[in-house]
Amino acid sequence: MNKTAEKIEISKTLSPRLGFRDSAVDLFHLLEKIPSDTVEVDFTGVTFMSRSFAHEYLQQKKKSEKKIVELNVPDNVDSMFHAVLESIKNPDKLKVRPSRIISLS
């Protein structure tokens, strides 16, 4: 393995909008093929990241034996990563409690 870090620009590799969970899986398939112990994922140009993508990205990163380093993470992307990590620590969701059950027939 090469000790020199390699960098990929995620907005060009995938899309400026990181929406789909399976795209995060595809990304890590790609990262695993890079012959380097360290991969820098540059988020320059990313305008949106969904919660599903963020969750899968973090799961894949945890499983990877490579060192994955995020660069130039926009505030909204950072907020989404934090929201996912926070919800893993504290999985209490919004409670929706219907007051009535109505039959339509």
Next chain:
Amino acid sequence: MEPELVNNFSKFCEIRANHNGSEYLDLTHHKFFYPTTLLPTLGFIIENSLKVRVNPNVHGYVSIILNPSKRRKKSYVPFRELTPDDKSARDQILQEILKLTDESYGGIEALDYLVYELTNNIYEHSEFERAFIMAQKYPKKNFIEICFFDNGISIPGNFLRHEIHYENDADAIDKAVNGISTKDEFRHRGWGINTIVNIFTKGANGEIFIASRNGAIYISSNDPLLYKLGDKYRIDGTLISLRIPRGYVNISSYL
């Protein structure tokens, strides 16, 4: 008196119930369709290979959506179809839908969140053959209506497949909205619909209606309403419809 989103879904159920079995679906009595009526009606037309008669005064885009032969290459029509086999087209399709919406209704990040999370759900859970998205702006009424409809295995059907217990289909919808997920091995999952409800009912002061098989739920800033649907109102698949008023939501406060 039911909320208008529920009434619009009921309108589709009436249309379906009144169909006489002929090769034509007669919609000439209906001059106006919201997406919540239009998308399941389109699903019914396709599933039964029906031809359709529409009222001459109906909006042009309604006629185009209901007639598949007219639909191609009409990029301005606020409607798109997702296909299960062509995942590479999804991003482009969602970008087109987002361009047809108006970010003054919720904000671009909230709308991005909505369309990507619901589309993720459709691909991950529904086993659909056909799925449609429609977003229509009503500037004089001050809201946008966005509807997703897929003809997949439904929320209760998905729970059944994964042996998640539920009392009835309405209970399954209630559980899904409250974040029970079939893929929740570490309690990490099930945030998609749950946060969408939070963002769009609490943050945007909007409304959401979800119907799947024989259950449905309507959620707004008031008390949520759960529905048990008889066979006349049963939907094969899942319909999720939102009304979003003009305004901006900072989604980070609702994640």
